[in-house]
């Protein structure tokens with residue numbers, strides 16, 4: 001899910017290196033290409049101003065393909081990676097329709113492998129024209145993460161799931177201008193708040209940390225204390241305290 005942005009635009013004060021880098025490992029990974037599932041586009045109301053703006057701003061095939069490949073690289077590194085398992089998502093349908101809010105993703109089919117991303121036409125209609133393509137791609141990338149991420153057998157906090165989706169969006173250089181690092185009360189406040197905390201962990205424990213978090217959400221049911229202790233030897237509250245101290 002993507003919620004409505006907060007009203008005050010503040011420039012982000014964190015620098016993210018993006019998805020590209022030049023290590024030998026990456027060069028090997030880039031030779032392999034993840035397979036992209038079947039992609040579909042449905043537009044419920046072609047006369048809606050949001051539909052016209054969407055079609056003028058982006059190429060849906062490119063947006064869905066690029067978003068999928070970017071998130072797969074960040075969460076699964078390469079197709080033959082022995083340490084991760086890409087979920088067997090069989091298709092993604094992007095549905096532009098008239099509803100309040102921004103976007104949400106649902107799964108269906110035998111193994112929940114058939115995904116639908118619902119994207120709000122009224123939301124698209126009101127995006128600032130100067131950054132419409134970036135915002136559409138940012139929302140699509142966030143929702144695509146939900147099509148390919150794990151959730152600790154349904155037990156992970158929603159804030160962690162949303163944080164991983166926005167961490168990917170951050171690393172694709174698609175973060176909206178109102179995002180900023182700020183102290184929040186809880187590590188699982190979600191969205192960009194948890195995304196910046198995850199980025200702190202990625203920098204502190206090394207590249208691939210969020211990938212390890214996602215992989216652990218596949219392997220076992222989420223139990224908060226065990227989950228973080230087994231990954232980092234520390235409780236999440238302790239890590240979060242370090243993070244908030246680093247902001248001061």
Ligand SMILES: [Zn+2]
Pocket residue numbers: 001002142143146162165
């Ligand atoms: Zn979401």
